[in-house]
Amino acid sequence: MTRRAAIRDAATRLFAEHGPERVTLKQIADAAGVxxxxxxxxxxxxxxxxxxxxDHVGRVFDDLFAEFSEHPELLAAPAGGASLAELLTRHLPPDSPVPAYLRRLLLxxxxxxYRLFRRWxxxxxGFTVAMHEAGVLRPGTDPVALTVFLMADDLATILLRDHFADVTGVDPLSAEGLARWGEQALSICRHGFLVDNEEGTE
Amino acid sequence: MTRRAAIRDAATRLFAEHGPERVTLKQIADAAGVxxxxxxxxxxxxxxxxxxxxDHVGRVFDDLFAEFSEHPELLAAPAGGASLAELLTRHLPPDSPVPAYLRRLLLxxxxxxYRLFRRWxxxxxGFTVAMHEAGVLRPGTDPVALTVFLMADDLATILLRDHFADVTGVDPLSAEGLARWGEQALSICRHGFLVDNEEGTE
DNA sequence: CAGGATACTAAATGCCCGTTCAGTCTTCTG
DNA sequence: CAGAAGACTGAACGGGCATTTAGTATCCTG
Structure with missing residues (x-):
């Protein structure tokens, strides 16, 4: 690996962890050995x-999105909704600084x-609309509102991962978390979670 | 208002907007007139x-949570799920720096x-468990998993508000956004959004 | 009203950190 | 192999910023 790339990678990790303002050039240089x-x-x-x-982190996501566009079956996995967060976690090495960097980028x-969010x-x-056209969605569903709903949930899992892990004792993006979470989510996607109080009166 | 409080408030606003690292004491002092x-x-x-x-921002939330604990009916409002985000927005002046500060605090x-998240x-x-015991939830629902699901959605609305507004053209926490959003969310809470493919086979 | 404490400021201080400088070493190229 | 271009470093520089100092005004308290 070229020294230039070493610097870039060290900076990515340090920026992700502490934020660019808190990181000095000296720290980056030391971490990269220059x-x-x-x-x-x-x-x-x-x-x-x-x-x-x-830009570099943006490109990582570009690649991920492109790969997913070509192979949508990668996603159709356990949960009914499209969990890009899950796909991302599977795709990256466990110690990757990218998720943490994503947080900073979005906030x-x-x-x-903004570019990244828009592409996401x-x-x-596109996925929601495809489901809509395929007739998989309940009639009357607004694809835009549904997309917002699903994305919010998906991104929050990444953004607040540490907090959820802290509070529930389970990392929501670990195998255990995904299982427990996915099951419930699928059930919600299918039926919601409220007892349907109109059933009796209709 | 005492000068001390003026400094605190100016700092809150500037920290929320630009992040503490980017804000100098001089900027805070100028904004507070000292x-x-x-x-x-x-x-x-x-x-x-x-x-x-x-601490001060933490206390704002303490007050909000306390008030809500005493008057849970504040929430039972439009949507079926508990939207603390909505309650928060209604509770604060429109130009309050608190939501933006919350972002930084959580990330x-x-x-x-962490303390704040835990209380939230x-x-x-507690609310989910109460619903569970009241028999409002579909049988088999895991209160913890459901809470995580609802919180993720709720908090993401605050954390990613600007991004959603940018991409959809509608601020999700404005009156218009809440209406459009709430309707869809309520429907999802009740029935989910997928056509139930087991209906025909059962 | 005395006099001590507190609120407050302008000017000075010193440190940290990004950047520049001057010079060496390595690596291409003809 | 000459010699130019780029890679690389240690040392110096300079600006910005938090903090200190020293001194003035304002407010309590007896």
């Missing part, structure tokens, strides 16, 4: 590096974050 | 100020963020 000025030499400035990392207001949305919407 | 050293005089250090703001890994979870779980 000197601080070399970082500037390769990326122009700290800001330049940040942008390169943003920092960075342009790459369009992919999800 | 000098920078006065901030140190009242809060010891920038870090001290950050902690006070964390920065700050201890106050316990409140939600």
């Amino acid at each position: 000197s601080a000025p070399l970082v500037v030499h390769h990326f122009g400035s700290k800001d330049g590096l940040k942008q390169v990392v943003d 920092s207001g960075a342009p790459e974050g 949305y369009e992919l999800s919407l | 000098s920078a050293p006065l901030v140190v005089h009242h809060f010891g250090s920038k870090d001290g100020l950050k902690q006070v703001v964390d 920065s890994g700050a201890p106050e963020g 979870y316990e409140l939600s779980l």
